[in-house]
Amino acid sequence: MRRTIAEPDRTLPDSVGLEEFMRRVEADPLPLADRYRLVAAARVLLEELYVHLPLKRAMHATDPVQRLRLLERRLAPLSELQFHAELTDVFRGLRDLHTGYQLPDPYRGHVATLGFLVERYADPDGTPHHVVSKIDPSLVHAGFDVGAELEAWNGVPIERAIERNAAAQAGSNLDARLARGLESLTLRPLRTGPPPDEHRVLLAYRTAGGRRRETRVPWRVRAVERHAGRAQDPVPTLATSLGIDVGSEAARQVKRALFAPPQARRSAARALRSVLHYRTVRVRGRSYGYLRIYSFNVSGARPFAEQVARIAAGAPAGGLIVDIRGNPGGHVPAAESALQVLSPHPVTPVSFSLSTTRAALALARANPGFRVWTHSIRAAVETGEVYSQAFPLTDPEAVTAGLARHTGPKVLVTDALSYSAADIFAAGFQDNGLGPVLGTARRTGAGGANVWTHELLRVWLPEILGELPRGAGFRVALRRATRARGNVDVPLEDLGVEADELHRLTERDVTGHNQDLLAAAAALLA
CATH class of the missing domain: 3.90.226.10 (2-enoyl-CoA Hydratase; Chain A, domain 1)
Incomplete structure (x- = not known):
């Protein structure tokens, strides 16, 4: 029989409760006209600049452009959270963490967290175990500490809870989705997806001493990083040479702030x-x-x-x-x-190539750094190639001379x-x-891929891309990466x-x- 323990009296430092955070969001919803602008911008990005669209349509049997057309017709009755969830899900179906919708203020720069991490290991016979590997000191109570083994999550066996959570992740393969399903049990970047549905989680666990207990842990929201009192994105928005999963970088920075040794937290992220x-x-x-x-x-x-x-x-x-x-x-x-x-x-x-669309050609003509790709994009009208020629992004020998x-x-x-x-x-x-x-x-x-933001693309394509409302954004895989030597041209x-x-x-x-x-x-x- 499990003994139920109340929520810890102390709360996670530098955070607010999820309920309080959502009250702020609901007090100022996104106008319908702004929703239409966001859906229209998403269509342009995916149809004209998203380099992996043919691959994703084939590999994951998804049609994001048609989904956006349907969403545009059905916007009016959707609530604020329903809209963000629908638009996020269109991008999640691509299974591409480079390419996604970034929620506007006040979601921007915030992460929802339970204040502890869960990791998985298996016995030699394959029996899985899910244990608390790191925890904020304010949450330690009644044997709920590093080494405690989770058995159920909101009444669902932990293995099944992770599988369900993994199905909602955008990882490209099963291992990646399961890994992200495990990590996102306790960390949810709000810039890249709506907040958790529940305000607190009921956990069934076994202490390091073998006692079975239950406890409730509330979701808390904290800023990834602040500048001049305002929450900031964890990744630069105007960088041209990035290849990064922004959500995981936000989670990394929060994990560092919560769990790294004090001396390690003093330096910038x-x-x-x-x-x-x-x-x-x-x-x-x-x-x-x-x-x-x-x-x-x-x-x-x-x-x-x-x-x-x-x-x-x-x-x-x-x-x-x-x-x-x-x-x-x-x-x-x-x-x-x-x-x-x-x-x-x-x-x-590795080498990088672009899609052979009109917008990609306009970008290659406008940006001097893209001129090397211009000829093959223009030639695609006759050759029928889906991708441009591939060229390296950098010269490692020159950088490391x-x-x-x-x-x-x-x-x-x-x-x-x-x-x-x-x-x-x-x-x-x-x-x-x-x-x-x-x-x-x-x-x-x-x-x-090399990922660019909507904000950066607007610098070079102002006639195609307009301004987005309230700090909302998109990131898109612009140039695809293919391997070298024995794996040449393998994506x-x-x-x-x-x-x-x-x-x-x-x-x-x-x-x-x-x-x-x-x-x-x-x-x-x-």
């Missing part, structure tokens, strides 16, 4: 010390370097490459373990320059949440033969990077310090 962590580990009597890259969301490629080069230069002779699990991507040149300093020979980067190269053995650790620029990094690591890829899932998150989108070796997380990995994962990586180096 995009500072090098916030996205890179290095230490030396000993496994079976040998020393290895362990470099964790949490994100490529940095301001510049050269400083990032310099820091990676300094770290790699100090790695033990036994080898370097590079871990990009949970990395949502970021600055593509930073990812590719880091790859170059980890390689003793010149690396071949003069920096030391790491010549020792190395292994890359990935998971299903390694996305976008992290996909590109993993593909380059594998295609250029830097070492084996050890995955805790069979494939990476499978995001293969990253929906396919990701398949691991050379698979390691399923164990209890010691989740509740300890990744001991078994590090041992598996060290075995590959040895």
